[in-house]
Amino acid sequence: MPTLADRDHAVLWHPYTQMQTAPLPVPIVRGEASWLIAEDGTRYLDGISSWWVNLHGHAHPHIARRVSEQLSTLEHVLFAGFTHPTAVELAEQLLELLPQNQARVFYSDNGSTAVEVALKMVLQYFHNHGQPERRTFLCFRDSYHGDTFGAMAVSSRGAFTQPFWPLLFDVEFIDVPVPGQEDVVLSQLDAVLKRPDVAGFIFEPLVLGTAGMVMYSPEVLSKMLRRCHQQGVLCIADEVMTGFGRTGPLFASELLTEKPDIMCFSKGLTGGTLAMGLTTCAAPIYTAFLSDDKMKALFHGHSYTANPVACAAALASLELTRSEECTSQRQRIESAHAAFRQEIENQPGIRQVRHRGTILAVEYDPGEGTSYFSRLRDTFYQLAIDSHVVLRPLGNVVYLLPPYCTTNEELGLLYTVLRRIRELVLNHIPAANLPEYLHD
Ligand SMILES: Cc1ncc(COP(=O)(O)O)c(C=O)c1O
Known part of the structure; x- marks a missing residue:
């Protein structure tokens, strides 16, 4: 029986994707607040609001x-x-x-x-x-x-x-x-x-x-x-x-x-x-x-x-x-981002941290000129996916743009991934070793 991803690969053409070399897409069958749930039940935390569109979490009952x-x-x-x-x-x-x-x-x-x-x-x-x-x-x-x-x-x-x-x-x-x-x-x-x-x-x-x-x-x-x-x-x-x-x-x-x-x-x-x-x-x-x-x-x-x-x-x-609840959610994310920025900003491996509202961007210093197409970008992406988090690094810049309903605990998971990426940058861990590295 072909999987959904195999069937996709046979008929579809995805945006911003080199179809010859890209891994098979993750088949998502359900959304629930900040989470995307895959066909096999694996849950992924949507750290970028699915290309910056999802404000209030997936499948919101009011909408x-x-x-x-x-x-x-x-x-x-x-x-x-x-x-x-x-x-x-x-x-x-x-x-x-x-x-x-x-x-x-x-x-x-x-x-x-x-x-x-x-x-x-x-x-x-x-x-x-x-x-x-x-x-x-x-x-x-x-x-x-x-x-x-x-x-x-x-x-x-x-x-x-x-x-x-x-x-x-x-x-x-x-x-x-x-x-x-x-x-x-x-x-x-x-x-x-x-x-x-x-x-x-x-x-x-x-x-x-x-x-x-x-x-x-x-x-x-x-x-x-x-x-x-x-x-x-x-x-x-x-x-x-x-x-x-x-x-x-x-x-x-x-x-x-x-x-x-x-x-x-x-x-x-x-x-x-x-x-x-x-x-x-x-x-x-x-x-x-x-x-x-x-x-x-x-x-x-x-x-x-x-x-x-x-x-x-x-x-x-x-x-x-416009609800009070959403205003306070946004303020809560903003304060959490500010605190994380303070923690990480002057550490080795970090070139700059930028923050405004619910957007946080960490520019890593990988000791080489990087671009959108750098190998590191793919390594960072994979590290996030292996941690059950959806991020789309822009070269050596990894940013968070979460749905406003993202809880403090979920933000904690996003920050953990950003910390792991810093360790990876510092230790120059090759991509092939990533799975072991993640299961430390
Ligand atoms: C600032 C800005 N303008 C326009 C667009 C294009 O929007 P769409 O992808 O819906 O065509 C984007 C998409 O990322 C954007 O970030």
Whole structure:
């Protein structure tokens, strides 16, 4: 009898996976709070909220109930010429919570499409205003905004996108203003803003996720937005990862004194239940599309735009996120991370520890230049799996981004894995010896 993993291997093609060499996938049949349960009953602690989407734990009964009710009421309706209660309700609630300048909500399917919509809003804003020559985007050199073509173009020119480089439109890259580099980056920004054709600045606010949880301050970002605004450049906050409480406040942009013009959301939006993207914008952007001329409309849409079931999941997740219980869960994780950081930060084998909200990243010092593809990355991954913990190291950076319901005891297990990785780095233990090492 072939196993589920064998059957998978015969027919499926997984994302971000070299199918020839990757081990067989772990077959997961059930989820329960912070745990994923495999076909053979093995339990894995989800330390990264399944690619940063799952906020409240797996198979949450409140979200499941709301989704089930919606499924038997209205599962879908096209969103051009029609509307429905959950789409309106979700937009109303979000606009109440977002920075005050955000005035309109545009639905799409995932983080990449939320970014595509934002880029199109910026370009067509200038087009509709008779300034089509303003079409250059400014981005962080190490950023990641998704895998569709526009999103790839405004992301780092890294190994993931190399086959497509000739087709990606040109952008202006500047460095990330990490502590100590703020003035250098502000000068880079000033130099780029001298160009008359800069249209938009897109950024991951406060934390660049895929770059390795690289963090920078709200103060320097506010200064950057102010300088962009002085030159009429529109600013896009990509909150696909940082949204819905990850960095402490509900949205990272809450910490900015200068607000973005456009915001992108996905991932935690539905609490990890269904794929949905959302782009919001300030009133002047929306009004630039209003005209007697039909051609000034935003010609973008997806079959599943504002799917009622996804909207219901988002409403249920938002209700949980805004509850007192969730606020105190997030504070508890934040304090536990801070204490662990203190313990580990100046120890041998550690290059840097970064922490904001419920995100903790440990950059190990393996004594060699590492990259996403380093052998160590796979060793760290395997060590975590062998400890029944799901982590996805980014090269020599191992981060935690747990569901908010993760208990102190479960956090303890995550920290134990991070400590073991440090011992491994210090002792240069070869990958082949890992199982014995783990059963000490
Ligand atoms: C900041 C950011 N933007 C956009 C995306 C793309 O989202 P999706 O994978 O849903 O297309 C990601 C995904 O990791 C992200 O981290």
